[in-house]
Amino acid sequence: MSYVAELVSDVSYKIGHATKRVVLRAGRRFAQANEIRPGFFDQYPQFFETSETTAFANRLNERHRAIIDANRDAISGKRVLDIASHDGRWSFAALKAGAAHITGLEAREHLIKAATENLRDFGSDRFQFIQGDAYKALAQLEPGSIDTIMCLGFFYHVTEHMTLLSLIERLKPQHIIIDTGVAADARSVVVWQVENHEFESDAFKTANVQKAVLAGVPSKPALDMMLTSLGWKPRYYDWKNVGIRNWAHIDDYQEDYRVTLRVDANR
Numbered sequence: 001m002s003y004v005a006e007l008v009s010d011v012s013y014k015i016g017h018a019t020k021r022v023v024l025r026a027g028r029r030f031a032q033a034n035e036i037r038p039g040f041f042d043q044y045p046q047f048f049e050t051s052e053t054t055a056f057a058n059r060l061n062e063r064h065r066a067i068i069d070a071n072r073d074a075i076s077g078k079r080v081l082d083i084a085s086h087d088g089r090w091s092f093a094a095l096k097a098g099a100a101h102i103t104g105l106e107a108r109e110h111l112i113k114a115a116t117e118n119l120r121d122f123g124s125d126r127f128q129f130i131q132g133d134a135y136k137a138l139a140q141l142e143p144g145s146i147d148t149i150m151c152l153g154f155f156y157h158v159t160e161h162m163t164l165l166s167l168i169e170r171l172k173p174q175h176i177i178i179d180t181g182v183a184a185d186a187r188s189v190v191v192w193q194v195e196n197h198e199f200e201s202d203a204f205k206t207a208n209v210q211k212a213v214l215a216g217v218p219s220k221p222a223l224d225m226m227l228t229s230l231g232w233k234p235r236y237y238d239w240k241n242v243g244i245r246n247w248a249h250i251d252d253y254q255e256d257y258r259v260t261l262r263v264d265a266n267r
C-alpha cells in the first residue's frame with residue numbers, strides 16, 4: 001500500500017473509532033436522561049385520570065418518594081389530616097403506607113366525589129372527606145385528634161399563611177409534612193399573584209366580595225421565617241441527591257421553586 005493510502009486508512013479508522021465512541025457516549029447520556037424511575041402511582045393509574053392538576057407519572061412517583069417514602073414513620077399507624085386533599089391521591093397513598101385513618105379537607109365538590117370513589121376499597125371507617133374551606137374545617141377539628149398533617153400543594157395558594165400555620169399548630173400534631181411552591185427570591189418576601197379560581201388547582205373563591213382571587217407565594221427564606229417563628233425546625237427533602245435522572249414534570253423542584261419539608265414536634 002502506498003504511504004498516502006496507508007495514511008488515509010489510518011485516519012479514517014481513527015475518525016470511525018472516535019465517532020463510535022462519541023455516539024456511544026451520547027447514547028448512554030441520552031438513555032440516562034430519559035431514565036424515568038417507576039413508582040407507586042404506576043400501579044394506580046386511576047390517579048392520572050381523576051385530576052387535571054399535574055397528574056404526570058414521573059411527578060406523582062417522585063413526589064410519592066418525597067412525601068410518603070421519606071416519611072413512613074410519620075404516616076404508618078397515624079391519624080393523618082390531608083389539607084387540600086384533591087382527588088385523594090395523597091390520602092390514598094398514606095392509607096397504603098399504613099395510616100390508621102385519613103381526614104381530607106377539600107373545597108371542590110367534584111374532587112371530594114373523585115376522592116371518595118378512589119378510596120372506596122378501604123371502607124368508610126378508614127377515611128372521611130370534609131368539603132369546604134380548609135381554614136373553616138381546620139378550626140372545627142379537635143386538638144389532639146390528628147397525629148400527622150400533610151399540607152401539600154396548598155401553602156402557595158393562600159393569603160393568610162400565619163393563620164393557616166396557627167390553625168395547624170392548634171391541633172398539636174406530632175408531624176407536619178409540607179410541599180409547596182416557593183418564589184425564587186433570596187430575600188424574605190411573599191410574591192402576590194392572581195389565581196384563576198375556575199382552575200381546580202387554584203385557590204377556591206371563598207368570599208363573594210372577591211373579584212379576583214389572590215395567592216401569596218413565599219420565598220424559601222420567608223417560609224423558613226414563618227415556620228421558625230412557631231419554634232418549628234423544618235427538615236427539607238434533598239430533591240437533588242436522591243438519584244433523579246429525569247426531571248420531566250418536576251423541574252420546579254430541580255430549579256428550587258418548589259420544596260418538600262417535614263417538621264416534628266419533638267425536635
Ligand SMILES: C[S@@+](CC[C@H](N)C(=O)[O-])C[C@H]1O[C@@H](n2cnc3c(N)ncnc32)[C@H](O)[C@@H]1O
Binds near residue numbers: 083105179200202
Ligand atoms: C394544587 S392542588 C394540590 C393537590 C394535592 N394536595 C397535591 O399536592 O397534589 C390545590 C388543591 O387545593 C384545593 N383548594 C384551594 N383552595 C382551597 C380552600 N380554601 N380550602 C380547601 N381546599 C382548597 C383545590 O381545590 C385543589 O384541590
